[in-house]
Amino acid sequence: MYKCIRHPSSVICLLSSVFCLFAAGCGDSGKLTPEQQIRALKRENRQLHEQLQQAESQNQQLKKQVQVISGLPQDKFDSLYDLKTIKLTRYTNLYDKDKDGRKEKLIVYVQPVDVEDDEVKASGTVDVQLWDLSKEGDKSLLGQWHVKPDELKKLWFDTFLTANYRLAFDVNDIVKSFDRPLTVKVTFTDYVSGKVFEEQKVIKP
Numbered sequence: 001m002y003k004c005i006r007h008p009s010s011v012i013c014l015l016s017s018v019f020c021l022f023a024a025g026c027g028d029s030g031k032l033t034p035e036q037q038i039r040a041l042k043r044e045n046r047q048l049h050e051q052l053q054q055a056e057s058q059n060q061q062l063k064k065q066v067q068v069i070s071g072l073p074q075d076k077f078d079s080l081y082d083l084k085t086i087k088l089t090r091y092t093n094l095y096d097k098d099k100d101g102r103k104e105k106l107i108v109y110v111q112p113v114d115v116e117d118d119e120v121k122a123s124g125t126v127d128v129q130l131w132d133l134s135k136e137g138d139k140s141l142l143g144q145w146h147v148k149p150d151e152l153k154k155l156w157f158d159t160f161l162t163a164n165y166r167l168a169f170d171v172n173d174i175v176k177s178f179d180r181p182l183t184v185k186v187t188f189t190d191y192v193s194g195k196v197f198e199e200q201k202v203i204k205p
Contacts, residue, residue, distance in 0.1 A: 002142040082131040104172035111164040119163040131183040
């Protein structure tokens with residue numbers, strides 16, 4: 001390339017070199033031609049435009065939802081459901097799911113409860129922590145997990161007797177032996193009211 005630039009027709013050579021680089025190599029039939037690159041760029045631009053339109057449509061829908069909710073009187077807002085607390089049922093514990101003699105699954109049963117003491121499928125996020133409070137400092141926190149709303153709604157477990165969220169976590173690598181009490185701490189953030197609820201439960205060997 002340097003010899004070409006020294007030539008009297010260096011401008012033409014330079015432009016040719018740039019064009020070759022842009023076209024990903026002169027004379028290489030395995031690369032895209034300029035026409036193919038233009039078609040690919042147009043196709044990509046069209047896809048980006050469609051994604052932008054979809055995002056704008058979703059944004060408008062969210063704005064309408066916010067306007068509707070913000071415009072509700074407080075009594076109407078509370079009538080959606082007024083979450084009072086969350087409970088961790090007695091089934092929250094470590095389980096040996098593969099029957100190998102080692103409890104490798106932490107299953108947490110979370111019950112959102114409203115002011116009428118009814119279980120409700122409240123939408124929100126859940127943060128779970130597993131603690132060994134017999135240990136000191138950073139070693140006491142064995143593991144923590146975050147469950148998003150779109151994941152949480154799939155975990156609703158409804159039976160004839162009760163209803164709750166059923167969250168399962170793999171603890172095979174963090175609980176080597178279940179020979180002393182552990183503490184499960186749960187934080188539930190309700191997406192309707194913005195309220196934050198915390199609950200904890202001691203599980204024993």
